[in-house]
Structure formats: structure tokens, C-alpha cells
Amino acid sequence: xxxxxxxxxxxxxxxxxxxxxxxxxxxxxxxxxxxxxxxxxxxxxxxxxxxxxxxxxxxxxxxxxxxxxxxxxxxxxxxxxxxxxxxxxxxxxxxxxxxxxxxxxxxxxxxxxxxxxxxxxxxxxxxxxxxxxxxxxxxxxxx
Numbered sequence: 754x755x756x757x758x759x760x761x762x763x764x765x766x767x768x769x770x771x772x773x774x775x776x777x778x779x780x781x782x783x784x785x786x787x788x789x790x791x792x793x794x795x796x797x798x799x800x801x802x803x804x805x806x807x808x809x810x811x812x813x814x815x816x817x818x819x820x821x822x823x824x825x826x827x828x829x830x831x832x833x834x835x836x837x838x839x840x841x842x843x844x845x846x847x848x849x850x851x852x853x854x855x856x857x858x859x860x861x862x863x864x865x866x867x868x869x870x871x872x873x874x875x876x877x878x879x880x881x882x883x884x885x886x887x888x889x890x891x892x893x894x895x896x
Contacts, residue, residue, distance in 0.1 A: 773882030853878035
């Protein structure tokens with residue numbers, strides 16, 4: 754058993770769990786709980802969330818990129834075309850999740866239109882993240 758490969762897969766899964774779980778929690782718990790707050794209270798709370806999210810978001814993004822590239826380089830050789838098609842779809846959705854993680858770590862206020870869409874962006878990233886996990890299972894078990 755290659756210890757480095759196990760470590761890289763575990764770190765990749767850990768990053769995915771943090772990102773997807775965080776989006777589901779934010780979309781289904783935090784955003785609805787903030788609906789009854791005043792505009793000023795929402796803005797202050799969202800700014801606090803973004804400030805606390807930023808270091809975690811950058812860590813998860815870096816971790817996912819490094820471990821993802823390693824895992825691709827080590828495990829895709831010799832796979833059938835269907836594997837590569839599913840992997841490409843997974844990567845596109847994963848980029849959506851990581852880009853939403855980056856966008857939502859930016860403090861609110863600079864773009865009021867984007868601020869109004871934050872709950873929808875979180876829900877979309879949660880859905881994309883769930884699909885990434887499903888496609889990961891397909892790649893692991895189906896090929």
C-alpha cells in the first residue's frame with residue numbers, strides 16, 4: 754500500500770467533505786436563519802462569515818487542487834474513455850464548487866446584486882458538490 758496515495762486521497766476527501774458539507778449547512782441552515790434579520794444585521798453577519806471563511810476557503814481550494822492533480826496523475830492511466838468523460842464532468846462541477854467557495858469568501862458590500870444571490874449561490878454549489886461526490890463514487894466503483 755502506497756502511504757502517499759492514501760494520504761492524498763484522504764486529504765482530497767477531507768477537503769470535499771468540508772466544502773460540500775459547509776455549503777449544505779450554509780444553504781439549508783444559515784441562509785434561512787438570516788432571512789428574518791434586518792439588512793444591517795444581515796450585512797454584519799455575512800461579513801463575519803466571509804472573514805472566517807476566507808482562510809478555510811483558500812486552504813480547501815489549495816488542498817483540492819494539489820491532491821486532485823496528484824490523484825489524476827497517479828490513477829487515470831489506462832482507464833477507458835467513459836472514465837475520462839465522467840472525470841471531465843466531475844472536474845467541471847468541482848471547478849464550479851471551488852469558484853463559489855472563492856466568491857463567497859469575498860466580503861459582501863462591493864456588489865449588492867451578488868450579495869442578494871448569496872443564498873442561491875450556496876444552494877447551487879451544494880448541488881454541484883453533491884453531484885461531484887456522486888461522480889466520484891461512480892469513478893471509484895464503476896471502473
